Every structure is written in structure tokens, then in C-alpha cells.
Amino acid sequence: MSTPVAVRPATEPATVKSGPRPVERLTGFMPLIALVALVAALTIADPDFLTQRSLTAAARTAAPLIVLAAGATLVVLCGGIDLSIAALASLSTVLLALWLPDLGGLATPVVIVVAAAIGAVQGTAHVLLRIPSFIVTLGGLSILSAVALVVSGAGTVRVVDDSPVKWLDLYVAGYVPMSFAVAVIVVALIAVVLKVTPLQSWISATGYSESAARLAGTPVDLVKIGAFCVSGACAGLAAVMLVSRQFSGGPTMADNLLLPAVAAIVVGGTAITGGHGSVWRSLAGALVVTLLRVGLPIVGVPSAYEQILYGAIIVVAVALTLDRSRVSIIK
Amino acid sequence: MSAVPALEVRGLVKHYPGVKALDGVDLIVRQNEVLGLAGENGAGKSTLLKALVGLVAPDAGEIYVRGEPVKLRSVVDAADHGIGMVFQEQSLVPNLTAAENIVLGSEGAAVRRGIYRWDAMRRLAQEQLDKIGSHIDPLARTDTLTFAERQMVEIAKVLRIEERSQHPPVIILDEPTSVLESKEIETLFAQIRRLREFASVVFVSHRLDEVLDVCDRVTVLRSGQSVGEVATAGAVPRELHRMMIGSTGSDDHYHENAAAPVTAEQPRLSVRGLSGKSFHDIDLDVAAGEIVAIVGVHGSGREDVCRALFGAEPTTAGEIRMDGKKIDLPNTRAACAAGIGYVPAERKIEGMVGSMSVAENMTLTKQKARCTGPFVAPKKQATLVDSWIRRLSIRTPNRDTAIGRLSGGNQQKVVLARWLVGGDIRLLLLDHPTRGLDIGARSEVYRLMRELAASGVATVLLADSLEEAIGMADRILVMNDGRVATEVACPSGGKPSPLDLVKEMV
Numbered sequence: 001m002s003t004p005v006a007v008r009p010a011t012e013p014a015t016v017k018s019g020p021r022p023v024e025r026l027t028g029f030m031p032l033i034a035l036v037a038l039v040a041a042l043t044i045a046d047p048d049f050l051t052q053r054s055l056t057a058a059a060r061t062a063a064p065l066i067v068l069a070a071g072a073t074l075v076v077l078c079g080g081i082d083l084s085i086a087a088l089a090s091l092s093t094v095l096l097a098l099w100l101p102d103l104g105g106l107a108t109p110v111v112i113v114v115a116a117a118i119g120a121v122q123g124t125a126h127v128l129l130r131i132p133s134f135i136v137t138l139g140g141l142s143i144l145s146a147v148a149l150v151v152s153g154a155g156t157v158r159v160v161d162d163s164p165v166k167w168l169d170l171y172v173a174g175y176v177p178m179s180f181a182v183a184v185i186v187v188a189l190i191a192v193v194l195k196v197t198p199l200q201s202w203i204s205a206t207g208y209s210e211s212a213a214r215l216a217g218t219p220v221d222l223v224k225i226g227a228f229c230v231s232g233a234c235a236g237l238a239a240v241m242l243v244s245r246q247f248s249g250g251p252t253m254a255d256n257l258l259l260p261a262v263a264a265i266v267v268g269g270t271a272i273t274g275g276h277g278s279v280w281r282s283l284a285g286a287l288v289v290t291l292l293r294v295g296l297p298i299v300g301v302p303s304a305y306e307q308i309l310y311g312a313i314i315v316v317a318v319a320l321t322l323d324r325s326r327v328s329i330i331k
Numbered sequence: 332m333s334a335v336p337a338l339e340v341r342g343l344v345k346h347y348p349g350v351k352a353l354d355g356v357d358l359i360v361r362q363n364e365v366l367g368l369a370g371e372n373g374a375g376k377s378t379l380l381k382a383l384v385g386l387v388a389p390d391a392g393e394i395y396v397r398g399e400p401v402k403l404r405s406v407v408d409a410a411d412h413g414i415g416m417v418f419q420e421q422s423l424v425p426n427l428t429a430a431e432n433i434v435l436g437s438e439g440a441a442v443r444r445g446i447y448r449w450d451a452m453r454r455l456a457q458e459q460l461d462k463i464g465s466h467i468d469p470l471a472r473t474d475t476l477t478f479a480e481r482q483m484v485e486i487a488k489v490l491r492i493e494e495r496s497q498h499p500p501v502i503i504l505d506e507p508t509s510v511l512e513s514k515e516i517e518t519l520f521a522q523i524r525r526l527r528e529f530a531s532v533v534f535v536s537h538r539l540d541e542v543l544d545v546c547d548r549v550t551v552l553r554s555g556q557s558v559g560e561v562a563t564a565g566a567v568p569r570e571l572h573r574m575m576i577g578s579t580g581s582d583d584h585y586h587e588n589a590a591a592p593v594t595a596e597q598p599r600l601s602v603r604g605l606s607g608k609s610f611h612d613i614d615l616d617v618a619a620g621e622i623v624a625i626v627g628v629h630g631s632g633r634e635d636v637c638r639a640l641f642g643a644e645p646t647t648a649g650e651i652r653m654d655g656k657k658i659d660l661p662n663t664r665a666a667c668a669a670g671i672g673y674v675p676a677e678r679k680i681e682g683m684v685g686s687m688s689v690a691e692n693m694t695l696t697k698q699k700a701r702c703t704g705p706f707v708a709p710k711k712q713a714t715l716v717d718s719w720i721r722r723l724s725i726r727t728p729n730r731d732t733a734i735g736r737l738s739g740g741n742q743q744k745v746v747l748a749r750w751l752v753g754g755d756i757r758l759l760l761l762d763h764p765t766r767g768l769d770i771g772a773r774s775e776v777y778r779l780m781r782e783l784a785a786s787g788v789a790t791v792l793l794a795d796s797l798e799e800a801i802g803m804a805d806r807i808l809v810m811n812d813g814r815v816a817t818e819v820a821c822p823s824g825g826k827p828s829p830l831d832l833v834k835e836m837v
Binding site for chain 1: 641643663664666667668673675680681682683684685686687691694695696698702705706707749
């Protein structure tokens with residue numbers, strides 16, 4: 001049935017201005033500006049930095065972080081947070097190392113699927129039991145870490161024959177690390193899928209105002225579970241990258257990536273309150289974080305200070321990007 | 332009466348993006364007077380009140396307290412000048428005692444060296460309660476008190492500003508009667524008359540008869556301006572109402588001549604014995620093209636019935652039929668699929684996604700309308716959205732503008748359009764669709780409702796005011812305490828009076 005509604009000429013002129021305000025435009029480019037500034041600063045501190053060798057090394061380091069951050073970004077966009085990504089990645093390295101001898105090339109997809117399933121289980125618990133995602137994934141972090149310790153026998157699992165994952169440690173055109181290329185492809189894939197389907201609308205609506213999304217008939221629960229599922233899959237893929245580089249799996253191998261991943265998301269400018277941001281931003285954020293990481297020794301700061309840096313980055317970045325007008329009570 | 336007014340406002344102006352909330356308001360509150368403030372939704376009442384207690388900084392204009400110009404930067408600032416407000420949504424902390432609530436924020440003698448002194452606190456609280464002659468136990472937990480009692484506690488709390496400013500206070504009561512029963516209203520009015528002995532009172536209410544009953548004088552606001560002042564002695568509500576809605580409202584404000592005749596066939600929506608947490612045994616029929624309003628006081632359960640019909644509120648019993656076919660509504664998606672649309676009362680929180688564009692908001696529900704297969708088709712979306720922007724004359728720079736930048740009326744039209752773009756809407760549930768809109772925007776929403784009804788859409792309306800319900804509806808259901816109290820026919824030319832309805836509501 002169509003609903004004919006008469007055309008009436010607009011009687012008042014539009015009183016609203018179009019386009020984002022200058023401040024919003026600036027924050028949109030902030031991660032890129034930070035990236036360029038960092039490269040410039042590091043080059044000044046050490047003219048040798050801007051060489052193919054060190055850039056390649058940095059890209060290789062960044063790859064697992066990019067993938068982890070990209071997946072978790074989806075959860076943040078939905079208004080939640082996934083604290084279990086690093087623990088899940090660690091567990092996945094162990095599983096991959098254990099399964100490689102038997103499954104060979106199949107081990108990679110199997111591990112990614114298992115990680116995705118674990119993510120989906122956490123998402124389902126969050127949605128069905130109505131537990132805040134922060135709590136579910138904090139619990140998940142603890143449980144998954146313990147499982148990783150148990151199945152690995154609390155030690156590193158060596159990979160004797162790493163040929164099935166060796167391809168990830170190769171170089172495209174001689175100097176672009178394969179893992180970095182894969183990471184960028186994953187980010188592009190997620191971004192494109194969101195853009196060309198209703199998912200972008202659904203995720204934004206869910207993250208910005210869940211009740212509005214629900215009352216508009218958006219499949220809020222499915223969207224959230226899906227986000228956790230992708231986040232899990234990305235943790236699995238990050239684990240494959242780590243194993244291909246280190247020839248082993250370890251129960252705490254990826255644990256120190258949690259803070260950098262969260263830092264990458266917020267430095268990219270994705271709102272921690274949900275609804276606003278993108279995986280591209282997290283890619284830029286991950287590069288910023290990686291450059292800081294490799295840059296600290298260059299400017300002579302001991303790497304023990306790294307954690308202080310991540311803590312400070314997260315707080316400052318959120319302070320800069322948080323839309324306080326929307327948050328009436330800070331808990 | 333003393334010559335210097337207790338409070339005076341001159342030429343107060345406040346802009347919000349796209350809206351002029353206050354446009355040069357003048358107001359005088361004399362000492363020991365009860366001043367009524369009347370005006371429709373969106374007339375600027377709440378912005379004015381917020382400016383008076385320092386919650387809103389005006390763009391221009393002056394506020395004088397006892398002849399002295401003041402700048403009010405916060406509630407504390409206003410309290411120091413002797414101005415206090417009893418908020419519409421109560422501001423007491425439920426898990427504290429009445430006494431704690433009364434002294435909260437200005438503990439004074441109740442705290443010595445950082446330690447609570449319960450005796451002193453109880454005395455302080457008792458002093459305030461004595462001022463209004465209330466017998467509430469100061470040590471009762473606030474959440475054990477009734478709404479009316481909590482309101483008394485709140486008034487007692489506000490009266491502490493008397494000690495603070497060392498002057499007769501100005502007490503602002505924002506819609507204090509909206510959730511009270513008639514007996515409680517009487518008590519409150521006695522209280523207001525008592526307050527007049529030592530204070531000035533600004534009283535805001537939707538119910539004009541109340542305003543005329545309790546106030547000495549009424550100032551009427553319309554579109555952010557003071558349009559008149561009435562001495563209440565001998566005045567009648569109709570006169571006030573005419574001033575409130577202005578001349579534009581007098582001739583067919585509700586587009587009654589566009590009302591479509593309803594042909595009684597099989598009802599579009601048929602509800603039998605629907606029960607839920609706050610409503611019981613609801614029967615409701617709405618024919619295609621019919622507008623049925625549900626009226627009732629706060630707590631009557633009408634909002635929950637509306638949400639239940641959209642699958643957003645669980646039901647325990649009953650049957651819902653659409654065009655004769657029984658349907659289940661376990662969630663909102665099922666309702667959307669059944670051709671039911673819902674416009675929530677809280678537009679900014681529940682109705683729209685403020686960060687998203689007009690186009691995204693409009694197509695949020697009916698994704699199919701803008702997609703080819705699983706993919707968004709940008710051209711299809713542009714054509715669709717632009718055609719609805721034209722048809723509903725939505726004033727927006729373009730379809731990609733964030734909806735948050737539009738004026739309230741245009742936002743509401745986008746939210747309505749969301750249900751129309753799919754072309755399969757059969758039943759519209761409108762929960763206060765004109766809340767916070769100015770007169771022009773409201774009139775446009777009314778016109779839209781008429782046009783949709785004429786095209787065969789069935790409408791359930793929870794109106795903002797009784798006048799609106801009577802003006803728009805073909806039939807009115809009166810709900811009281813979760814049940815349908817009565818049903819009143821409301822045809823064009825034979826409209827019931829608000830008083831007839833109020834009788835059944837309380």
C-alpha cells in the first residue's frame with residue numbers, strides 16, 4: 001500500500017548549516033596527523049629511521065596489532081568493549097601450535113573458526129544474560145588465560161614444521177611483509193562490507209542509542225553477537241601471524257597486546273561510548289602505537305616505560321575524543 | 332504589596348540550534364504572590380525556569396532579584412539569591428532518609444568536622460518540615476514515601492534557601508500536579524497558599540483550571556515571548572487557552588476538515604484481553620483510517636499498552652489481530668514486519684540516532700527499501716530519501732546532514748518517514764508525537780496524521796494534552812489504573828469536553 005502525502009512548498013528557509021564543524025573535521029584527521037608527526041619526529045631523532053629496513057620491521061610488528069584492534073573496534077562501535085582479545089589470541093597461538101602437526105594447513109582456518117566461536121559465545125552471554133560486555137570479557141580474559149596455561153602445560157609449544165604458516169612471514173614485492181598486507185586487506189574487507197550493507201547503519205545505531213535502534217526494529221542482539229564473533233576471529237588471525245613469526249605458541253604470547261590494541265582504537269578516534277568511528281581509524285591508531293613502541297628506544301627511552309605510555313595514551317585520547325555532551329554521568 | 336518585585340525578568344533571549352526558545356521574555360513576580368506560568372509545550376516555559384535557577388545561561392536580557400540585577404550561573408548561585416525550584420522529575424535520592432535529602436548539598440550544622448551529626452540534621456530537617464506543617468518522619472527512607480509526600484520533602488528542602496539568602500524566597504513549582512490525585516492536589520494547593528505568607532511562588536501547570544484556581548496572576552508564554560498577563564479573578568480557562576495557542580491555532584488547528592470518514596468494516600487492529608505488568612484486560616479496536624487516542628494520567632498504563640503493541644513490552648495474556656489475522660509480537664522486529672510503526676515519546680533518546688544522517692535514520696527500519704539484494708544502493712537510497720524529504724517538506728540542507736542538526740519538528744518528520752518509506756505501514760503508534768514541538772511544527776504533524784489516516788493507516792495516539800486528543804481523535808479510550816475505564820466517541824462536530832474525560836481519568 002502506498003501512502004500519498006501531498007506536496008507542500010517549504011515555507012521557512014532551512015536554519016541549519018551543513019557539514020561537520022571545523023573541530024570535528026580536525027579530530028577526524030587527528031590519527032593521520034599524529035602518524036605524520038611521529039614519523040617526522042623519529043626521522044629527526046634518528047635519520048636512519050626512514051629506511052626501508054626499519055619501516056618493514058615496523059610494519060611487521062604492527063600486523064597482529066592492526067588485526068586485533070580492527071576486530072575489537074566493531075565491539076566498541078556497538079557500545080561495548082572486548083577485553084578478552086589478547087588472552088584469546090594467546091590461547092589461539094597455543095591451539096595452533098598443538099594442532100599444526102596433525103591438521104597441517106587446515107589448522108589455520110580451524111583456529112580462526114574456534115576463536116570466532118569463542119567470541120560469539122561471549123557475545124551471546126552478554127546479550128542473553130544482559131551482563132555488561134566489560135564484565136563478560138573480563139571473565140573471558142581470565143578463563144581463556146587459564147585454559148591456555150592448562151592446554152600448553154604452562155610452557156611454550158614449539159612448532160617443528162612451520163611450513164603451513166610460513167607464507168605469512170614472507171614479503172610481498174620483496175619488502176612489504178605478507179602479514180601486514182593481510183592485516184590491511186582484513187581492515188579493508190571489514191570496512192567495505194560495513195559500507196555496502198545495512199550493517200554500518202545497524203552498528204552505528206546500536207552503539208549510539210541502543211533503545212532507539214531496538215525501537216526502529218534493528219536486529220540489535222544479532223549485530224552485537226556478530227561483532228564479538230568477528231572480534232574473536234580477528235584474535236585468531238592475529239595468533240596465526242604471531243606463530244608464523246615466532247615458530248611457537250605460548251600461553252601468554254599475545255597478552256601484552258591488550259593495552260596497545262585498546263590504545264590503537266581510542267587513538268584512532270573511535271568513541272569509547274560507541275556509535276562513532278571506523279576500522280580505518282584503528283589501522284591508523286595501531287600504526288601510531290607501533291611507531292611509539294619502536295620509537296622509544298630510538299629517542300633513548302628505556303622500553304620499561306612503554307606501559308606508562310599506553311596508559312597515558314588511552315586516558316588522553318579518550319579525553320580528547322569523548323563527546324561529553326552525551327554522557328551525563330561518568331561511572 | 333511592596334513596590335519592588337521579588338523577581339523580574341526583562342527581555343530574556345535564549346537560542347538553541349535551529350530554535351529560538353526564548354525570544355525576549357518579560358516576567359514580574361511580586362512579593363507574596365503566586366504567579367502562574369501558562370504556555371503550550373515548546374512555548375519556552377522550561378527554558379525560562381531553567382534560566383531562573385541558573386541551569387541555562389541566557390544569550391541576552393536581565394534578571395533582577397529584589398531590584399538588583401543578577402547573573403545566575405548555577406543552582407547554588409540561584410539559591411544564594413533566594414530562588415529555588417521543585418523539579419518536575421523529583422530530584423531526591425531514594426535510598427537516603429528524608430532528613431538527609433533535605434540537608435543534602437548544604438549540610439551546615441548537620442556536619443561538624445566532616446562527620447554527620449544525626450541529631451542536628453534531624454532538627455534542621457524538622458524545622459523545614461514544620462514550615463510547611465508536614466508530619467512526615469524525617470528519618471523515613473525517601474523511597475518508602477508516596478509521591479505526594481516526596482513532593483512535600485522536596486518543597487521543605489527548597490525552603491532551606493530561606494536561611495541561605497536571608498530574604499523571602501521565590502519558589503518555582505514545575506508541573507507539581509501532573510502525577511497527583513485530586514485530594515493530594517488540594518493539599519498541595521493549601522501548601523502553596525501557605526507559602527504565599529512568606530514567599531513568592533511561580534506555579535507551572537498544564538491544567539488551566541488549576542492555574543486559575545491557585546494563582547493570583549498568570550503570565551502567558553507563546554513561542555518564547557510573553558504574550559499577556561491575566562488577573563485570575565473572574566478569568567476562564569478558554570480565554571487563557573486562546574492566548575496560549577494564538578490566532579493561528581483558533582481556526583482548525585487540528586485540521587479537522589481533513590478528517591477522513593471512517594468506514595466500519597473489519598478493524599485493522601483488534602486487541603482482546605491484553606494484559607501485562609501495568610495494564611489488564613485491554614480491549615481495543617482501530618479501523619483503517621481511524622485515529623484512536625488513549626488518555627489517562629501518569630501511571631494509567633497507556634504508554635505500556637502502546638509499547639506492548641510494538642513488541643517492546645512483554646504481555647502475559649491476550650490476543651492481537653491485524654486485519655483479522657492473529658499475530659505474535661515477541662520483539663520489535665516482529666512488529667515492524669507486521670506493518671506496525673512506533674514513534675516514541677523520547678525523540679532524542681529513543682526516536683532517532685542523533686549521530687546518523689537524515690538518510691540513515693529514515694531507512695534504518697526498512698533497509699530493503701534502499702538495498703539491492705544485501706547491498707545498499709546509493710542511487711536508490713538518494714531517490715527514495717529525497718522524495719520523502721519533499722513529500723513531508725522536511726527542512727534539511729540535504730539528506731546527508733546529521734539529524735541532530737535539524738529542528739525538533741523536522742526530526743520528528745524524519746522519524747515518521749522511517750515508517751512510511753517501506754510503503755507497508757498499516758498501524759502507527761504515536762507516543763506524544765508533538766512533544767517539544769512549536770505550534771507550526773505541531774500543525775504539520777497533525778496534517779501528516781490526517782493524510783496518513785486518509786490513506787488508510789490506523790493510528791493509536793497518546794496525545795500531549797487532552798485538547799490534542801480531542802482535536803485529533805475519532806474515538807477516545809480513557810485508561811485508569813491499567814484498565815480501560817470508558818470509551819468516548821469523538822466525531823468531528825460532536826467533540827466531548829476535557830472535563831468529561833477528566834472525570835473518568837481520576
